[in-house]
Amino acid sequence: MVFYRSVSLLSKLKNRAVQQHSLSNSVRWLQIQTSSDLDIRSHLKELIPEQQERLKKIKSEYGKVQLGNITVDMVLGGMRGMTGLLWETSLLDPDEGIRFRGLSIPECQKVLPAVKPGGEPLPEGLLWLLLTGKVPSKEQVDALSSELRSRATIPDHVYKAIDALPITAHPMTQFTTGVMALQVQSEFSKAYENGIHKSKYWEPTFEDSLSLIAQVPAVAAYIYRRIYKNGEIVPANDSLDYGGNFAQMLGFDSPDMQELMRLYVTIHSDHEGGNVSAHTGHLVASALSDPYLSFAAALNGLAGPLHGLANQEVLLWIKSVVNECGENISKDQLKDYVWKTLNSGKVVPGFGHGVLRKTDPRYMCQREFALKHLPDDPLFQLVSKLYDVVPPILTELGKVKNPWPNVDAHSGVLLNYYGLTEARYYTVLFGVSRAIGICSQLIWDRALGLPLERPKSVTMEWLEKHCNKSV
Ligand code: NMX
Ligand code: MLT
Numbered sequence: 001m002v003f004y005r006s007v008s009l010l011s012k013l014k015n016r017a018v019q020q021h022s023l024s025n026s027v028r029w030l031q032i033q034t035s036s037d038l039d040i041r042s043h044l045k046e047l048i049p050e051q052q053e054r055l056k057k058i059k060s061e062y063g064k065v066q067l068g069n070i071t072v073d074m075v076l077g078g079m080r081g082m083t084g085l086l087w088e089t090s091l092l093d094p095d096e097g098i099r100f101r102g103l104s105i106p107e108c109q110k111v112l113p114a115v116k117p118g119g120e121p122l123p124e125g126l127l128w129l130l131l132t133g134k135v136p137s138k139e140q141v142d143a144l145s146s147e148l149r150s151r152a153t154i155p156d157h158v159y160k161a162i163d164a165l166p167i168t169a170h171p172m173t174q175f176t177t178g179v180m181a182l183q184v185q186s187e188f189s190k191a192y193e194n195g196i197h198k199s200k201y202w203e204p205t206f207e208d209s210l211s212l213i214a215q216v217p218a219v220a221a222y223i224y225r226r227i228y229k230n231g232e233i234v235p236a237n238d239s240l241d242y243g244g245n246f247a248q249m250l251g252f253d254s255p256d257m258q259e260l261m262r263l264y265v266t267i268h269s270d271h272e273g274g275n276v277s278a279h280t281g282h283l284v285a286s287a288l289s290d291p292y293l294s295f296a297a298a299l300n301g302l303a304g305p306l307h308g309l310a311n312q313e314v315l316l317w318i319k320s321v322v323n324e325c326g327e328n329i330s331k332d333q334l335k336d337y338v339w340k341t342l343n344s345g346k347v348v349p350g351f352g353h354g355v356l357r358k359t360d361p362r363y364m365c366q367r368e369f370a371l372k373h374l375p376d377d378p379l380f381q382l383v384s385k386l387y388d389v390v391p392p393i394l395t396e397l398g399k400v401k402n403p404w405p406n407v408d409a410h411s412g413v414l415l416n417y418y419g420l421t422e423a424r425y426y427t428v429l430f431g432v433s434r435a436i437g438i439c440s441q442l443i444w445d446r447a448l449g450l451p452l453e454r455p456k457s458v459t460m461e462w463l464e465k466h467c468n469k470s471v
Pocket of ligand 1: 355
């Protein structure tokens with residue numbers, strides 16, 4: 001009997017292993033269920049020396065290989081196209097979009113464990129993937145879920161720090177304040193004060209990162225309930241997973257909204273290293289600032305309208321379209337509205353990107369979610385019309401490098417449909433998700449011993465002199 005069970009388990013594991021291999025060679029697949037196999041720390045302990053050796057080899061063998069020429073345009077143009085950062089957890093292809101440790105979003109939807117078959121991926125599974133490069137089993141994801149739950153209690157002073165702000169303060173200001181208040185518990189900063197050896201930096205960074213990831217949903221939910229629901233707090237439900245519980249604490253218990261939150265948190269988590277929030281987190285952490293300080297800095301970048309705040313801007317803009325022209329606006333009226341926005345010196349929020357040159361796959365998977373769950377929603381139909389109307393107009397402008405929609409063009413109408421209608425809050429949701437990507441990389445920053453980030457800057461005078469010499 002035991003023999004048959006083992007054979008069937010082995011064949012199941014083999015099938016999954018074959019499936020994994022065909023998806024990506026960069027994702028390793030280990031499925032031996034021992035108790036330490038369920039503990040993500042033991043995986044990291046095993047992986048770190050191997051990856052340190054890999055980095056050493058790259059440095060010694062390829063240290064002098066050129067990765068491209070730096071032009072004046074790049075220096076003046078926000079370093080676009082300049083390769084300058086190491087970021088292990090994800091890589092962005094301009095045409096294909098994001099891959100998390102080698103896996104595209106549709107691949108993650110296929111292989112990461114879900115609550116029910118065919119359901120949306122569990123964000124804890126993505127966290128496991130980002131940290132280890134391996135697709136976890138459901139048991140490993142459950143173990144990580146319960147580890148996160150065990151770290152999720154928020155000290156009272158955090159609520160007091162948030163309560164000290166006026167209720168009218170922007171939700172992102174309240175969120176960053178909450179994260180800064182959590183910082184007093186940092187294991188890394190205590191360990192540093194006590195003289196920890198640099199080879200051990202990753203360990204308290206791991207502790208801080210996991211606690212931070214565990215705690216941000218409760219802080220974010222507190223802010224939502226404080227501002228919009230008269231401060232009536234909804235307690236956590238410990239039988240739920242990370243994404244489901246976050247929806248629950250916000251006050252939404254419908255299974256579809258829980259699924260949306262799982263998808264939302266998974267797809268917003270990481271977008272390689274150069275985006276404003278990830279880069280800021282990485283830069284600040286390179287000074288050995290702890291994960292709380294680094295992530296709070298990252299959130300301040302996310303709060304900018306060209307970055308994460310765009311999700312708020314999109315829904316407000318869509319609602320202004322509806323206010324002025326009604327839900328059944330024609331494509332011609334919509335064109336006029338887009339031109340009016342552009343002619344008043346504003347951007348069309350939710351369109352364009354610093355790296356992507358095609359429709360963002362994060363937009364596409366949200367569109368698929370909408371087609372499945374809310375095909376007749378009038379705001380979804382408006383978003384679909386914008387998909388037809390905006391790109392040709394932006395192309396006509398002649399200067400926009402990517403006229404296609406990004407992740408923020410779609411998220412608001414999905415949240416709005418399930419009752420989370422307060423657009424000013426949306427960037428906080430993005431921030432909760434981004435903790436997963438930024439903190440995963442911070443652990444690797446310390447494990448790999450990455451140095452202080454300090455690029456060279458120059459003046460206009462320096463550029464003029466240098467360029468005069470070169471012609
Ligand atoms: N609407 C109007 N103009 C635009 C747009 C847009 N959606 N996108 C780019 N442009 C303009 C841009 O402002 C710039 O104009 P100028 O030369 O007069 O300064 C010109 O086109 C060239 O910009 P690009 O090189 O195409 O884009 P860049 O890499 O500089 O910026 C964004 C990327 C994302 C900041 C830009 O496309 C944008 O402002 N989009 C709207 C805001 C948005 O959706 N941001 C969210 C990005 C995703 N996220 O979550 O972070
Ligand atoms: C992100 O998710 O960070 C945005 O798409 C912006 C970027 O990648 O630059």
